[in-house]
Amino acid sequence: MEVTRHNFAEACALLSEALDKASFVAIDGEFTGLHCKHKPNLFDSLEERYHKMRTGSLDFLLVQFGLCVFKYDGEKSRYTAYPFSFYVFPRPVNRHAPDVRFLCQSSSIDFLASHNFDFNKVFRDGIPFLTSLDQERLKELVLERHSQTEMANIASTTEKSPKFVSPPTNKALVDVPEEEKEFLERVCKDVEMFLQDDKQPHLSLEPCNGFKRKLIYQTVYAKYPKGVHLDSLPVENSRLKYICVSRASEEEKKKIDQLKLQTALDEVDEAAGFAKVIQMLSASKRTIVGHNMMLDVMHTLHQFSGPLPETLDDFKAMTNCVFNKIIDTKVLATSHPLKDLLPFSSLGDLKNSLSQTPFQVPKIVMAKNFPEYSAETEQLHEAGYDAYITGLCFATMANYLGSLVKTPPKGGRVSPTSHLMEPFMNKLAVHMINELPYINITGLDLQPDRSHVFYVTFPAEWKMSDIHNLFSSVGPVMISWINDCSAYVALNRRDLIRSVADIPSSPNHTIMGYAEYKQQVEYMTAP
């Protein structure tokens, strides 16, 4: 089901129903780009990798959030799937809302475009969103503005000079610049004439800029504390505004202001938009399943909850707080015992492998009113469909693990909370780090042995062969470039680690053990 701001409310109701008694929820995000700035390295530490992703990926925008709820029906031994594709876009609801700047990567945009992704739907009909932080900030602004209007009116009514009114009003009232005085006198004369002649229901002043409008508000209200109401209205087909003057009793004025306040507060609630879905997911405490989902999780938290923390440990805590059970199908597919059966682990390849023996895809039906996915309408890279396929892959792999144990579970179905899933729980796959396949959200991370790895610096002209030459006495090595002038070099033969010290030194190069290098970097970048 495609969800835009036009059917967002209905979709939320459906989702809430679906989440009730759900077995798990698969998610998937589509982004305007993946990374810039930092190149990943085979020997990154997890902390380093998190830092690279946080500073190099979060400027891109998550534009489609796919979510598929899976409910299990024990009697019929089948799942019911509820796939949603939410289009999201941070349209600024008013000029106080953050005007988000986001990055796009043209290869990613091209990739989405070539899969028929509908950008117009995102930009025209996307569901807005605010982080909780921005929500609070906007509400405060609305309230402050409301109280300013009130205070300004009171201040002018009681004719206090600005010096004697309390601080908030101080902010609200401005000194009238010399060059505007004549203009304001003219406005006051017009208003006076309007008030004396009650044939006209209202008076439209000339369009003018926001500062002049502010001056008109404070001057006219000061002069006519009672019986007048001012309102800023847009000029048709233009971005200009004009002030409309009308007669209104104090009571009417209060009512109008109150209504304005309520409308503005409702607007903020509406602007919070998609963040609500993440709050619902979080509150449901369901297991969240994704494929290679580190970036999805990072973007989701950052865009809809709040800015990601600087350290990996804080990120883990935040993740666990929002989604307390997560399973990454990439971790599942690339760990023992499944990895030997699954040569390629991209989502498309995974789906293909899992549709063949020894695997058996569980029965899944679409929920009522949700469009059926068929082989022809297959839409890989549409987030809702990808989430659906991810859930399907998860259920298939989970059941396969169940089939390996002595007493397979009833109906062959393994639930995400089964003890069989424990080794895979709360582990997020990371891409291409040597012997570090995942981040452990709720436990200690792996500490791979890096004693055979060396940090090497050299002149920019050096080629791969120069490094191989340098290390020729300690046998074959693997090189992972950091930049033109440095690289990690890993020995194939760990028994030769000690012989690295015997490599003749030269003014051209330096060689340092991995641990020693890391310590030095940490020391140099410590706060």
Next chain:
Amino acid sequence: MEVTRHNFAEACALLSEALDKASFVAIDGEFTGLHCKHKPNLFDSLEERYHKMRTGSLDFLLVQFGLCVFKYDGEKSRYTAYPFSFYVFPRPVNRHAPDVRFLCQSSSIDFLASHNFDFNKVFRDGIPFLTSLDQERLKELVLERHSQTEMANIASTTEKSPKFVSPPTNKALVDVPEEEKEFLERVCKDVEMFLQDDKQPHLSLEPCNGFKRKLIYQTVYAKYPKGVHLDSLPVENSRLKYICVSRASEEEKKKIDQLKLQTALDEVDEAAGFAKVIQMLSASKRTIVGHNMMLDVMHTLHQFSGPLPETLDDFKAMTNCVFNKIIDTKVLATSHPLKDLLPFSSLGDLKNSLSQTPFQVPKIVMAKNFPEYSAETEQLHEAGYDAYITGLCFATMANYLGSLVKTPPKGGRVSPTSHLMEPFMNKLAVHMINELPYINITGLDLQPDRSHVFYVTFPAEWKMSDIHNLFSSVGPVMISWINDCSAYVALNRRDLIRSVADIPSSPNHTIMGYAEYKQQVEYMTAP
């Protein structure tokens, strides 16, 4: 006429025809955003403003380039208009092409979306482009790769060890890692079997990654220098590739390689795409007309010619080199004598004002095969239409200036190269700088008197009223904030400039003359 990559070639032919004997060309760009980072200030110098725009605006993308050629028919006393809207997008044509990262500003995207801008057309069908610089770089890469293939083949044929071959090959041949040797032996065995049995027309190897493919190329060609041809082909519906082995004579191989080279070079030419239009415009030497066109010019040069220079002077030189005659209708509309007749100078307001007396819109017909714009189909903010309206406004204002002189020109028409246009030639409007309405591309810039302006620093808690208080002894002032702790303060009364020295000093604030401050900044940021 909407132009995408599908009808780009036809459009170029049409444009080239239209440019011949054209009177002038109006242009307009649509961007994914306008500015980030630096706030403009009323008292910026032009150099400062250029710097702010260069570093804060160029990360956004120009996604639609509007261009309208105007030809004048003296006999019929009318213009013929040729409006084009080019959709442009830097799709990476191959993985060596730059994978451009660009910024979007959500308010700008929302603005375009609300005017029915078609983002799908941009991202799916946009015309690609490369700057001249990237064009050169890509061509070199193609040639290098071609010669590498040749060299690698020769190198392996002559069985030289890598040490003795010339540098380019050194780059091309890689050492075979220990762990890949077995894999390569298997591949060689398969190839051998294939060559012995000539029933099969070709042999498809298992899909594998680029590095393994590179190893296969160099190993197989080394072992079978003659009679074998390898080619990388994509696996259907996947991003994987496999190598296809076939039998081929030396001659056939050469032919295939030559064809590959030509295809790759053609690809680069095609990738240069839209840059060609700017080259055509430049070569035509026509007067280029735009409305408030500073950003349009900056983006156009930056995106299609080459990176903008750091200094304003170099930017002027570059602009003049690409477009040697430019007229900005914003400058025209806000200068004497027109400014008194035109209260608002946004393009929409300008169009409205110019359709009334004392102005007279010249007769303009659409060129054959170009869709008519009517009041109903009016599409303000579609770049081709905006360019058309800009040209219309220009012609109307130019003619009006002609009507003011003693002997009005024949047919009432003033051409862009008329001496009446000289005061407006090569001046680009800048937004909101006090007494500095434009940048003079081919002459000296205005040097407004800033002796009444002071640079003031103060505690972050200060409000407007505190500054007014500080300056109360020298009468009313205008404040232009720089940040929380500093602002420019301009006296209304220039006769009191000297009395500023008498303002009592305090540890809270500093006051410095504008010129002195600028000098200090320049001194501190000098290279």
